[in-house]
Amino acid sequence: MKGFNKSQPYNDLPLLPPQAELETKEILTKTIRASRALAQLNGAIRNLPNPSLFLDTLHLQEAKASSEIENIITTNDDLYQAVVADKKFDNPATKEVISYKEAIWLGFSRLEQRPFITTNLCIELVQCIKQNTAGIRTTPGTTLSNRQGEVIYTPPSGEQVIREKMANIETFINENDSIDPLIKMAISHYQFEAIHPFSDGNGRTGRILLLLQLKLEKLLDVPALFLSEYIIKHKDMYYEGLRSVTENNEWSTFIRYMLDMVETTAIKGLERLESIVQLMDTTGQEIKEKLPKVYSKDLVEVIFKLPYTKRQNLINADLGTPKTVGNYLIALEEAGFLKSIKVGKEKLYLNRPLMNILEN
Structure with a gap:
């Protein structure tokens, strides 16, 4: 494709x-199915007696999966224990996952205040994820390589160029209403990853940003969708789709992939939510x-609220x-509802059936 050379910055x-x-007809058909699945999930969340109840758990699962794509691996046990226990966890992966969860919340609260997606918001998100003061990439020489170490893509270089391309994304997301929101989300996701505006944390x-766009378009009230889980399972297809846009201006495959991702994760999210609600009712x-x-x-x-409590x-x-609730927890463990575990000096109580649903 004119202007593209994998070893040269793609300015x-x-x-x-x-x-x-x-x-296309195929894309529009998939869009309808994905929108329907998303609407069902969003409706189910709205109808919960307490919609915020499961959010921490859902956000942590999405944060865990998204970080896993970047080879930042932690276990559910480490993650939930770190959130509930006072003990400071030394595992850097767990810390990064928790920072990611905080970044999701930060993004949503910013959209509540001002419903726009901006370059500055992206910078805020990456700083929250990385817990540093990173900004737009300024050092030249950034390349993306495959597992064999071969350069497969060189993103645009130069802060001014990157900022101009990010400004174009801003306009496209916030002002272009002529394209269906889910198709628009897929397109802007490709563009963000192709610009690769930061030294780290772009993925x-x-x-x-996918979750924030769904919020912005009023398709999902809360970020209760595990999109990253789908990318982990279909990682090669994801990168092939991105590459086919870059090298051949072939958008169809990538857009269809993204629509499949939304539909599949929304259906699975609804099933998971229903399982948790049912478990909660029978346990109660x-x-x-x-x-x-x-x-x-x-x-x-x-x-x-979370698989672990204290x-x-x-x-x-x-x-x-303290004495009364301590007796409650002992009684719940003796009756088989919870299982205690020592973390540092604290005693945490695990709701194993809830953890099982999250892990499947």
Whole structure:
């Protein structure tokens, strides 16, 4: 393709919107299916008695998967223990995943204040993910290589060039209403990854932007979608799709991939949500029958907020004195609802059936 040489900075990266046929019959059919699946998930979240209840858990799962794509690996146990326990975890991967979760929340709160996606917001997100003061990439020589170490792409170089291309993305996302929002999301995701504006954290920032665009377009109220899980499973197809746009201006494959991702993850997200709600209902019922003096709706919500809980979480929910809530937790463990585990000097309680749903 004119202007593209994998070893040269791609400063001729075409601006958006693309000069290509985007809304083919096949793409529009997939768009309808993806939109429907997303609407069902969003409706189910809205209908929850307490929509914020599962959000921490869902965000951590997305953060874990997104970080895994960058080979930042942590276990669910490490992750949830680190969030609940006071013990400071030395595992840098766990810290990065928690920073990513914070970046998702940061993005959503910024959109609540001002519904625009900007270059400055992207910089804020990457700084939150990396916990540093990174800005737009200024040092030349950035290249992307495959597993064999061969250069497969050289992103645009020079801060001014990068900022101009980011300004074009801003306009496309915030002002272009002529393209279906999900197709627009796929296009801007390619463009962000092709610009590669930061020295590190581009993939994770780009994946948060997917969730933010769904919010901006009023397709998803809360970031309860594990998009990264799909990319992990179909990683080669993802990179092939990106490359086919760059090398051949072939958008169709990549857009279809992104629409499949939205549809598949929304369907799976809905199933997972329904499983958790069902588990919570049956567990609540069983606690009520076996431990009527311990049971309360608020208690059940606390032990379903995250897979791990501790005495302080129950105290914070005004469920009783330290001694009372300590007795509740002991009773719940003796009855088989929770399992205690020592983390540092603290005792945490694991809701194993909830963790099982999250891990499947």
